[in-house]
Amino acid sequence: MYYGPDLLRFDRQLLVIGREAQLKLRDSRVAIVGMGGLGSNVAMQLAAMGVGHLTLVDFDEVELTNINRQPLYDESDVKKPKAIAASQKLMKINSKIEVVPIVGRFEQNTYRIENVDVIVDGLDSISARLLLNAFAVKLKIPYVFASVEGYYGNVSTILPGKTACLRCFMKSGRGDEKACAHGIYPPAVFMASTIESSETISIIVNGTSPLAGKLLVFDASSYVFDVTNLKRNPSCPVCGD
Numbered sequence: 001m002y003y004g005p006d007l008l009r010f011d012r013q014l015l016v017i018g019r020e021a022q023l024k025l026r027d028s029r030v031a032i033v034g035m036g037g038l039g040s041n042v043a044m045q046l047a048a049m050g051v052g053h054l055t056l057v058d059f060d061e062v063e064l065t066n067i068n069r070q071p072l073y074d075e076s077d078v079k080k081p082k083a084i085a086a087s088q089k090l091m092k093i094n095s096k097i098e099v100v101p102i103v104g105r106f107e108q109n110t111y112r113i114e115n116v117d118v119i120v121d122g123l124d125s126i127s128a129r130l131l132l133n134a135f136a137v138k139l140k141i142p143y144v145f146a147s148v149e150g151y152y153g154n155v156s157t158i159l160p161g162k163t164a165c166l167r168c169f170m171k172s173g174r175g176d177e178k179a180c181a182h183g184i185y186p187p188a189v190f191m192a193s194t195i196e197s198s199e200t201i202s203i204i205v206n207g208t209s210p211l212a213g214k215l216l217v218f219d220a221s222s223y224v225f226d227v228t229n230l231k232r233n234p235s236c237p238v239c240g241d
């Protein structure tokens with residue numbers, strides 16, 4: 001944990017967000033579920049900015065084909081569990097924070113992320129996201145969703161009890177191929193994960209965020225960004241009445 005003089009490392013961001021916000025980041029707990037392109041970038045940004053406690057969940061190992069868009073990993077990490085490789089790298093970025101790696105699927109480890117302040121989505125399939133959404137809604141934990149395919153990205157924040165949940169606007173019927181099977185433009189991953197990081201910071205500091213109850217859709221080939229309001233579905237099987 002960092003106190004007093006240790007806060008000086010955040011000098012440039014303190015000038016923007018202020019000391020009180022920085023202390024909220026220090027005292028907050030974030031779970032990142034899925035440590036691929038989205039999750040590893042979010043983890044890197046949150047660790048560097050001083051979020052005090054990160055739980056990283058991933059069952060997979062680093063592959064050479066990950067490294068083009070997952071800068072937490074390098075060639076020496078190939079075949080290592082992502083959660084472990086990521087936690088080792090994050091401790092080099094910021095040794096003052098706590099990082100808990102969980103090598104496994106979140107469905108089998110939900111009890112270990114029950115007491116976090118924010119859940120960040122780094123998953124790669126709709127079915128897994130819908131499970132995570134249902135868990136977050138049930139435990140009333142803010143949930144930052146993102147997905148990327150090709151040049152396109154989506155980001156939304158779900159505040160249980162206040163906004164639409166993922167199930168309100170996303171059905172499971174689309175099939176369940178991994179998005180990365182269709183190819184991913186790395187800058188689109190960086191864009192989506194940067195917005196996820198900023199949403200997370202905003203929730204921790206303000207209790208809400210610019211994309212709460214909204215869906216951002218962007219095209220990284222043209223830089224067109226579009227934000228739409230999401231309505232709660234009163235008959236949603238997850239969050240409905």
Ligand SMILES: [Zn+2]
Pocket residue numbers: 164165166167168233236237238239240
């Ligand atoms: Zn819903």
